[in-house]
Amino acid sequence: MGVVARALLGLLLPERCLACGTGEALFCEQCRAALLVLHGTLCARCGCPTAWPVERCGECAGRRLAFASARAAVAYRGPAQALVGAWKERGVRRVGDLAAELVVELVPRPPATALTFVPGEGDRVGWRGVDTAESLAVALAKRWELPVLPLVARARRAERQRGLSRAGRRANVRGAFAVRARAAPPRTVCLVDDVYTTGATAAAVATELRRAGARAVHVVTFARTVRR
Numbered sequence: 001m002g003v004v005a006r007a008l009l010g011l012l013l014p015e016r017c018l019a020c021g022t023g024e025a026l027f028c029e030q031c032r033a034a035l036l037v038l039h040g041t042l043c044a045r046c047g048c049p050t051a052w053p054v055e056r057c058g059e060c061a062g063r064r065l066a067f068a069s070a071r072a073a074v075a076y077r078g079p080a081q082a083l084v085g086a087w088k089e090r091g092v093r094r095v096g097d098l099a100a101e102l103v104v105e106l107v108p109r110p111p112a113t114a115l116t117f118v119p120g121e122g123d124r125v126g127w128r129g130v131d132t133a134e135s136l137a138v139a140l141a142k143r144w145e146l147p148v149l150p151l152v153a154r155a156r157r158a159e160r161q162r163g164l165s166r167a168g169r170r171a172n173v174r175g176a177f178a179v180r181a182r183a184a185p186p187r188t189v190c191l192v193d194d195v196y197t198t199g200a201t202a203a204a205v206a207t208e209l210r211r212a213g214a215r216a217v218h219v220v221t222f223a224r225t226v227r228r
């Protein structure tokens with residue numbers, strides 16, 4: 001279905017919850033209540049939920065991570081996964097604002113002077129017309145009153161991360177990003193993405209930002225994979 005046909009259909013159909021398909025709201029109360037919010041004790045570095053506060057956790061210990069911290073609003077499962085699916089695969093733009101509201105509510109504003117985002121892949125963004133990380137960054141910037149700087153570009157095409165092992169993901173994104181020519185990252189920058197899975201993408205982009213002069217990169221995502 002074309003973009004126009006879909007938009008027209010959207011005007012005719014009553015709104016349904018993007019996660020469960022019922023009700024009359026874009027995201028219903030029950031699905032909102034079913035989100036697993038990440039606000040207990042967390043690993044200081046990667047934001048993984050932990051039993052007690054730690055500097056590094058079982059997931060990130062021993063890994064060279066170029067970012068200073070990573071935080072997410074919710075666990076990537078259940079209704080959060082459905083929302084991201086509607087956002088990424090179906091191109092539902094309003095998820096960007098919905099996700100930003102949840103992030104602002106649940107994640108402390110990072111100590112950064114600007115936001116940037118993980119760039120989407122042109123041809124995958126194209127037909128859906130929505131770049132999820134960029135739209136989340138723009139929606140967060142409004143709420144946190146920070147500028148958004150498009151600092152990073154794709155240097156080469158990477159395969160989809162889905163289905164790859166952690167080592168595979170790391171290799172897949174190595175050299176996949178580059179700071180744009182003449183872009184000067186601020187000393188402290190917040191890197192926005194939709195989902196944090198293993199941290200391989202965030203670490204690869206943070207590496208480039210630091211090479212280009214950033215001292216600290218704080219990663220913020222809407223959702224995060226939580227094992228267990």
Ligand SMILES: [Zn+2]
Binds near residue numbers: 018021030
């Ligand atoms: Zn629902």
Ligand SMILES: [Zn+2]
Binds near residue numbers: 047056059
């Ligand atoms: Zn950790």
